[in-house]
Amino acid sequence: MRHHLISMILAVLIVGSISVPVAQAARHVDTDRCADQVLTSPILINGDLELQLFPGLGTEKNPFRIENYYIVANHTSIRIINTTFHVIIRACQLEAGSFPAVSIKNAENVVISECRIRNSSSGIFINKSSDVEVIKNNISLCDNAVVATASTNVVVTTNRIYHSAVGVTFQSSENSTVSDNEIFGNSQVGVTLDSNTRRVQVIRNKIGWNGPGRISSNVWNAADSGELNEWDDNVSVGNMWSDYSGTGEYSIRGLSQSKDKFPSTLVDAQAPSIGGPGNFEITIGTEAPEIEWNVADTYPFMYTVSIDSVNLPSSYWDVGKVAVSLTADTPGTKTVTIRLEDCAGNTVTNTVNVYIARKDLVKDPSAMMMSSIISVIGVALLIIAMKKTL
Numbered sequence: 001m002r003h004h005l006i007s008m009i010l011a012v013l014i015v016g017s018i019s020v021p022v023a024q025a026a027r028h029v030d031t032d033r034c035a036d037q038v039l040t041s042p043i044l045i046n047g048d049l050e051l052q053l054f055p056g057l058g059t060e061k062n063p064f065r066i067e068n069y070y071i072v073a074n075h076t077s078i079r080i081i082n083t084t085f086h087v088i089i090r091a092c093q094l095e096a097g098s099f100p101a102v103s104i105k106n107a108e109n110v111v112i113s114e115c116r117i118r119n120s121s122s123g124i125f126i127n128k129s130s131d132v133e134v135i136k137n138n139i140s141l142c143d144n145a146v147v148a149t150a151s152t153n154v155v156v157t158t159n160r161i162y163h164s165a166v167g168v169t170f171q172s173s174e175n176s177t178v179s180d181n182e183i184f185g186n187s188q189v190g191v192t193l194d195s196n197t198r199r200v201q202v203i204r205n206k207i208g209w210n211g212p213g214r215i216s217s218n219v220w221n222a223a224d225s226g227e228l229n230e231w232d233d234n235v236s237v238g239n240m241w242s243d244y245s246g247t248g249e250y251s252i253r254g255l256s257q258s259k260d261k262f263p264s265t266l267v268d269a270q271a272p273s274i275g276g277p278g279n280f281e282i283t284i285g286t287e288a289p290e291i292e293w294n295v296a297d298t299y300p301f302m303y304t305v306s307i308d309s310v311n312l313p314s315s316y317w318d319v320g321k322v323a324v325s326l327t328a329d330t331p332g333t334k335t336v337t338i339r340l341e342d343c344a345g346n347t348v349t350n351t352v353n354v355y356i357a358r359k360d361l362v363k364d365p366s367a368m369m370m371s372s373i374i375s376v377i378g379v380a381l382l383i384i385a386m387k388k389t390l
Contacts, residue, residue: 036068036070037068037069037070038070038071039069039070039071040071041073042071042073042076042077042078043066043069043078044076044079045078045079045080045081045083046081046082047082048083048084048085051064051083051085051087054066054087056087058085058087059085059086060086060109063085063086063088063109064085064086064087064088065088065090066078066087066088066089066090066092067088067089067090067091067092068092069093069094070093071092071093071094071095071096072093072094072095073097074096074099075096075097075099076099076101076102076103077092077094077095077096077099077101078092078094078101078103079102079105080103080104080107080110081106081107082105083107083108083109083110084107084108084109086109086110087109087110087111088110088112088113089102089112089113089115090111090112090113090114090115091113091114092115092116093115093116093117094115094116094117094118094120095117095118095119095120096119096120096121097119097120097121098121099120099121100120100121100122100123100124100125101117101120101122101123101124102115102117102123102125103122103127104124104125104126104127104129104132105127105128105129106127106128106129107129107132108129108130108131108132109131110129110131110132110133111132111133111135112124112133112134112137113133113134113135113136113137114135114137115137116137116138117137117139117140117142117145118140118141118142119141120141120143121142121143121144122143122144122145122146122147123137123139123142123144123145123146123161123164124137124145124146124147125144125147125149126146126147126151127149127150127151128150128151129151129154130151130152130153130154131152131153132151132154132155133154133155133157134146134154134155134157134159135157135158136157136159137159137160138159138160139159139161139164140160140161140162140316140318141163141164141316142164142165143164143165144164144165144166145161145162145166145167145168145186146159146168146169147169147171148169148170148171148173149169149170149172149173150171150172150173151173152173152174152175152176153175153176154170154173155176155179156168156176156179156181157177157178158179158180158181159181159182160181160182161181161182161183161184161186162182162183162184162185162186162299163185163186163316163318164186165187165188166186166188166189166192167183167191167210168181168183168190168191168192169192169194170192170193170197170200170226171194171196171197172194172196172197173197173200174197174198174199174200175198175199175200176200176201177200177201177203178191178200178201178202178203179201179202179203179204179205180204180205182205182206182299183205183207183208183210184206184207184208184209184210184242184343185208185209185210185299185300185301185316185343186210186211187210188210188212188220189210189220189223190207190211191221191222191223192224192254193223193224193225193229193254193256194225194226195225195226195255196226197226197227197229198228198229199227199228199229199230200226200229201230201231201233202222202229202231202239203230203231203233203237203238203239204237204238205239205240206240207221207222207239207240207241207242207266208221208240208241208266208268208299208343208344209221209242209299209301209343209344210222214343215242215343219242219243221241221242221243222252222253222254223252223253223254224252224254224255224256224258225254225255225256227256229256229258231250231259231260231261232260232261232262232263233262234261235262236262237262238250238260238261238262238263238264239260239263240263240265240266241263241264241265241266242265242267242344244263244264244265244266249263250263267344268298268299268342268346269344269346270297270298270346271297271342271346271347271348272296272297272340272341272342272346272347273295273296273297274293274294274295274296274338274340274348274350275293275294275295276338276350276351277291277292277293277352278352279352279353279354279355280352280355281354281356282354282355282356282357283356283357283359284329284330284331284357284359285359290323290324290325291323291326291336291352291354292323293321293322293323293350295317295319295320295321295322295340296319297319297342297346298342299342299344300316300317300340300342300343301316301317301341302314302315302316302317302340302341303315303317303322303338303339303340303341304338305322305324305336305337305338305339306338306339307324307326307334307335307336308334308335309335312324317340322338322340324336324338326354330356331356331357331358332356333353333356334353334354334356335351335352335353335354336352337349337350337351337352338350338351
C-alpha cells in the first residue's frame with residue numbers, strides 16, 4: 001500500500017514532463033502567384049456571343065480579354081468552343097485536377113499567354129482549332145502539359161514546361177511551330193509528334209533531362225513518328241539537348257528517324273542555390289515558426305527534407321520557398337536537413353539545428369503557480385504517507 005501511494009505521489013510530481021510526438025510536414029511554397037480575381041466556378045464560353053461578356057472588341061489589335069483569374073477546382077478552368085473572334089487568356093493561375101486547365105475546341109484566333117498552370121490532366125488542350133498561340137506560360141505537374149490534336153497553325157513558344165509526364169504533344173496536326181521553350185524534367189517524354197502529324201518545326205528549344213532515365217541512357221527528350229517535320233532551320237540553328245554527345249547530328253526517337261542537323265549541348269553544371277534561416281531556439285510546448293529555405297535553379301527537380309536523419313516524402317520543387325513545420329514537446333535538438341537536386345543531378349544541402357529548451361517557469365506566472373500547487377500537494381501527501389508508516 002505504501003509503495004502504491006508513493007508511486008501516485010511521484011506521478012503527480014512529474015506530470016508536467018509528459019510529451020507528445022513531433023508533428024512535421026514539408027511543402028513547396030508558391031511565391032509566384034500571378035492572378036488576383038478568385039473564382040470557384042469555371043469560365044465556359046460557347047460561341048462568339050458569349051465572348052462579348054469580356055472586355056475588348058474581338059479584333060487582332062483589341063481582342064476579348066480573359067485575364068487575372070485564379071481558378072483552382074476539379075473541373076476545366078477555362079473552356080472556349082465554337083468561336084472565331086480574337087481572344088486572349090492572360091495572366092491566369094489555373095489548377096484543374098483531373099480535367100484540362102484550358103480547353104480550346106473548334107476555335108480560331110486564341111492566345112494563351114503568361115499563365116501559371118499546374119496540377120491538371122492537361123495544362124492546355126487544343127482540339128480541332130487553328131491559329132492558336134501558347135506564349136510565355138509556366139506549365140508543370142500535369143499529365144500532358146500542352147496537347148494539340150487535329151489542329152493547324154498552332155504556335156508554342158517561350159514557355160517553361162516541366163515536371164509533367166509529357167511536355168508537348170502534337171496529334172494529327174500540321175503547319176505548327178514549337179520554338180524557344182524550356183522543356184525539362186518531364187517523366188515520359190519532352191516533345192512528341194505522332195504518326196499523323198505533318199510539317200511541325202521544332203527549333204531553338206532547350207530540351208533536357210526528360211524521360212524515365214533523365215540523366216542515364218534511357219532519356220526521352222523527343223520522339224517523331226510523323227511526316228515532313230523539321231528539328232532545325234535547315235541553315236545553322238537547331239535545338240539544345242541534354243544528351244547530345246557534342247559531335248554530329250542529333251537523332252530523334254520514333255519511326256520517322258528525324259535528325260536535328262544543327263544541335264548543341266544543354267549543360268547545367270551549377271548546383272541549386274539555397275538560403276536557410278540558421279540555427280534557432282524555441283521553448284518546449286510552443287509551436288516553432290516554419291523553417292523556410294529560399295531556393296532557386298534554372299532546372300529544378302526534387303527535394304527531400306529529413307528530421308534527425310528520417311526522410312519526409314520527396315517532392316518536386318520550383319523557384320521560391322520550401323518550408324517545413326516543426327512542433328516539439330520534448331527538450332533536445334532537432335536536426336533538419338534539406339537536400340535539393342536539379343534535373344542535371346547537381347545537389348546542395350542545408351542544415352538547421354532547432355534547440356528545444358524546457359519552459360522557464362519563472363517567466364510564466366501561471367506555470368509557476370501550477371508548479372507551486374503541485375509541490376504543496378506532493379509534500380502533503382508525502383507527510384501523510386510517512387505518518388501512516390510510523
